[in-house]
Amino acid sequence: MLRAYVIVFLLFLYAPILLLPVFAFNSGTVIAFPLDGFTLHWFAELAVTKALHEAVVNSLIIAAVTAVISTALGVAAARAGVRYRFPGKAAALGLIMVPLVLPEIIVAVSLLVVVVQIMGWDLSMGTIIAAHVLICTPFATAILNASFQNLDPSLEEAAVDLGESRSSTFRLITLPLIMPGIIAALLISFTISLDEFIIAFFLSGSEPTLPVYIWSMLRFPRLIPVVMALGTILVVLSVLLLTLAEISRRRGLRRAGVKDKGGFL
Amino acid sequence: MSLISIENVHKHYGDYHALRDINLEVGQGEFFSLLGPSGCGKTTLLRTIAGFEDVSSGQVRIGGASMIGVPANQRPTNMVFQSYAIFPHMSVAENVGFGLRKSSLSGAEKATAVGEALEMVGLNGFGARAAHALSGGQRQRVALARALILKPKVLLLDEPLSALDKKMREQMQSELRRLQRQVGITFILVTHDQEEALIMSDRIAVMFDGKIAQLDPPPQLYTRPANRQVAEFIGVMTFLPGNRRADTLEVAGLGHVTLSPDQIIGAEGDVRVGLRPESMTILFDDMAAEPSNRVAQGTVEDLAYYGDMTMYEVRLAGAPRPVTVSMRNLPGRPVLARGDAARVVWDPAALMAFGPVD
Ligand SMILES: Nc1ncnc2c1ncn2[C@@H]1O[C@H](COP(=O)(O)OP(=O)(O)OP(=O)(O)O)[C@@H](O)[C@H]1O
Numbered sequence: 309m310l311r312a313y314v315i316v317f318l319l320f321l322y323a324p325i326l327l328l329p330v331f332a333f334n335s336g337t338v339i340a341f342p343l344d345g346f347t348l349h350w351f352a353e354l355a356v357t358k359a360l361h362e363a364v365v366n367s368l369i370i371a372a373v374t375a376v377i378s379t380a381l382g383v384a385a386a387r388a389g390v391r392y393r394f395p396g397k398a399a400a401l402g403l404i405m406v407p408l409v410l411p412e413i414i415v416a417v418s419l420l421v422v423v424v425q426i427m428g429w430d431l432s433m434g435t436i437i438a439a440h441v442l443i444c445t446p447f448a449t450a451i452l453n454a455s456f457q458n459l460d461p462s463l464e465e466a467a468v469d470l471g472e473s474r475s476s477t478f479r480l481i482t483l484p485l486i487m488p489g490i491i492a493a494l495l496i497s498f499t500i501s502l503d504e505f506i507i508a509f510f511l512s513g514s515e516p517t518l519p520v521y522i523w524s525m526l527r528f529p530r531l532i533p534v535v536m537a538l539g540t541i542l543v544v545l546s547v548l549l550l551t552l553a554e555i556s557r558r559r560g561l562r563r564a565g566v567k568d569k570g571g572f573l
Numbered sequence: 574m575s576l577i578s579i580e581n582v583h584k585h586y587g588d589y590h591a592l593r594d595i596n597l598e599v600g601q602g603e604f605f606s607l608l609g610p611s612g613c614g615k616t617t618l619l620r621t622i623a624g625f626e627d628v629s630s631g632q633v634r635i636g637g638a639s640m641i642g643v644p645a646n647q648r649p650t651n652m653v654f655q656s657y658a659i660f661p662h663m664s665v666a667e668n669v670g671f672g673l674r675k676s677s678l679s680g681a682e683k684a685t686a687v688g689e690a691l692e693m694v695g696l697n698g699f700g701a702r703a704a705h706a707l708s709g710g711q712r713q714r715v716a717l718a719r720a721l722i723l724k725p726k727v728l729l730l731d732e733p734l735s736a737l738d739k740k741m742r743e744q745m746q747s748e749l750r751r752l753q754r755q756v757g758i759t760f761i762l763v764t765h766d767q768e769e770a771l772i773m774s775d776r777i778a779v780m781f782d783g784k785i786a787q788l789d790p791p792p793q794l795y796t797r798p799a800n801r802q803v804a805e806f807i808g809v810m811t812f813l814p815g816n817r818r819a820d821t822l823e824v825a826g827l828g829h830v831t832l833s834p835d836q837i838i839g840a841e842g843d844v845r846v847g848l849r850p851e852s853m854t855i856l857f858d859d860m861a862a863e864p865s866n867r868v869a870q871g872t873v874e875d876l877a878y879y880g881d882m883t884m885y886e887v888r889l890a891g892a893p894r895p896v897t898v899s900m901r902n903l904p905g906r907p908v909l910a911r912g913d914a915a916r917v918v919w920d921p922a923a924l925m926a927f928g929p930v931d
C-alpha cells in the first residue's frame with residue numbers, strides 16, 4: 309500500500325519533467341501523443357537564437373555573482389552564529405533566514421517599489437543580483453552552519469597556539485576544512501539564482517534572464533518544442549550541479565570524521 | 574624564581590564566577606597538576622595561562638614577564654588539547670612541523686626536527702601517514718610532538734589521557750612522565766582523575782568551585798588533606814561520626830581516642846572521623862596486633878575482590894555505617910565472606926577528625 313503510494317507520488321512529481329526530453333526530441337510541432345519522429349532540430353534552433361544566448365549570458369553572470377556574494381555572507385553569518393555570542397544574535401540570524409519563508413513575489417514587488425519609485429534607479433542586473441543574494445544567503449548560511457558546527461574549535465586554537473595569526477589560521481585551517489561546504493553553498497546558490505523566475509521577471513529591465521526569456525517564448529506556440537529542448541538542458545544541468553553540491557557536502561563530513569545526519573538535499 | 578606565577582586571578586563569565594582568587598607558583602621543570610571535579614575551573618585556569626581566556630583581574634607571569642594582553646600565539650606556552658586537535662587535512666609530519674612554519678630553519682632542518690620529535694614520542698616512520706589514519710594513542714603522541722617541537726617553556730595538557738582506554742592510559746602516564754624528565758620542560762596537566770594526578774605529579778593543586786583547596790606534593794595531599802572535601806576526593810576515605818573536645822575524640826564503634834595536633838582539622842564538636850582503608854587491618858589467625866593498635870569487633874557486610882587484594886566493608890559494633898578495609902591476599906590467607914565476623918585492628922594515630930565546618 310505504502311509502496312503504491314510512493315510510486316504514485318513520484319509519478320506526479322517527476323512525470324512532467326520526464327516529458328520534457330520526450331518532446332524535445334520529437335519532430336512534431338504540436339505537444340501531443342502519438343510522437344512523430346526523432347529530431348535534433350529544436351536543439352539546433354537553440355544554437356542559432358541570439359536573444360537566447362544573451363539571456364543565458366545574463367543568467368550566468370547573475371548566478372555567478374549571486375553565488376559568490378551569498379556564500380561569502382553565509383561564511384560570515386555561519387561563523388558568527390556558531391563561534392560567537394553577542395547581543396541580538398538570535399534576532400540577527402533569524403532575519404537572515406526569513407527570506408526562506410517570505411513569498412518571492414513580495415520580495416520582488418517591494419524591491420521594485422524601492423528601486424523604481426523611491427530611489428528612481430533603472431532596473432538592471434544589479435537589482436536582480438541584490439534580490440537573489442537575499443534569497444540565496446539563507447541556503448548558503450544553513451549549509452555553512454553545518455560546516456562550522458562540524459569544525460572542532462580547538463583546531464583553530466591549536467593553530468594560534470602554534471604561532472599563527474587569526475588570518476593565517478583562517479587560511480591554513482578553517483578554509484580548507486570548510487571548503488566542501490563552501491563549494492556546496494556556491495553550487496546551490498548558483499542553481500537557485502539560475503532557475504529563479506518571479507523576482508527576475510519583475511526586476512529585469514531590458515536584460516532578461518533565461519527563465520524570463522523562456523516565459524516570453526511561450527507566447528509563440530511554434531517555439532514550444534524549442535522550450536522543451538532548452539528545459540531538457542536546464543534539468544540536466546541543475547541535477548548535475550545539485551549532485552556535485554551533495555557530493556561535496558558528504559566529502560566534507562567524511563573529512564571532518566562525523567556521521568551523516570541527513571543532508572540538506 | 575618560579576617560572577609561572579599566578580596572583581589573585583579572578584575570572585567571571587557574566588554572573589558566573591569561574592576562578593576565585595587563584596594564587597600559585599610553578600617552578601622550572603616541575604610536573605604540576607590541576608585536579609578537581611568537572612566544572613571546577615581547571616580548563617579555564619589552563620586557558621588563562623595559554624592565552625585563550627583573559628583574566629577578569631589578577632596577574633599571570635611566565636618567566637617574570639606579565640602575560641596580560643599577550644595573545645596566545647606570542648606566549649611561550651604550547652598546548653595539548655583534550656580532543657588532540659590534529660589537523661585532519663594534513664599528514665602526521667605536516668601536523669608536527671606546523672609550528673615551524675614561521676621559523677627561519679631551512680627545509681632540511683625542519684624535516685630533521687620533525688623526525689626527532691616523532692622519534693621522541695615513539696612514532697618513527699609515521700610522518701607520511703594521513704592524520705585520520707591514526708589510533709587514539711597515536712593521535713595523542715602526534716599532539717605531544719607537535720606541541721613540543723617549539724620547545725616551549727611550559728607545556729599545557731588538558732585531560733590528555735581521558736579519551737584512552739585503561740591500558741593505554743597507564744602506558745601513556747609513565748611515558749609522559751619519562752618524556753617530561755627527558756625534555757626538562759615544565760608540564761601543567763589538567764585532570765579529574767586523582768590517581769593519575771598522584772602518579773604523575775611533583776605537586777598538585779586541588780580545585781573546587783573555582784578555588785584552590787590545597788596545593789601540595791602527592792604524599793602530603795594524601796596524608797594531610799586540608800579539609801574533608803580534599804580527603805574525600807583524594808583516594809578512598811570512609812567516615813564515622815564522632816565528637817571531639819580538645820584532643821579527646823569519641824568515635825562511634827571505636828571508642829575513646831587521644832589525638833595529636835596534626836590529626837585535627839577544623840573546629841571541635843560533632844566531627845566526621847576519616848579512616849583510610851589501608852590504616853585498618855582485619856586480624857587473621859596468623860597475625861598479632863601491634864601493641865599501639867586497638868581492636869574492634871565487626872561483621873563483613875560486603876566485599877570487592879581485586880585479585881591481589883580485597884576491599885571489605887566491615888560494620889563495627891556500635892557504628893552506624895561500615896568502614897572500608899583493604900587487605901592484601903597473601904598465600905594461605907582466606908578471603909572472608911559476607912556475614913563473617915572480623916576483628917579489625919586500627920591505629921589511633923592514623924585517623925583524622927574533620928570539624929563541623931572545615
Ligand atoms: N565561555 C564560557 N562561558 C560561560 N561559562 C563558562 C565558559 N567556559 C566555562 N564556563 C563555566 O566555567 C566553569 C568551569 O569550566 P571549566 O571548563 O574550567 O571546568 P573544568 O574544571 O575544566 O571541568 P571539566 O572537567 O568538565 O572539563 C563551568 O561551570 C563552565 O560552565
Ligand SMILES: [Mg+2]
Nearest residue numbers: 615616617731
Ligand atoms: Mg575541562
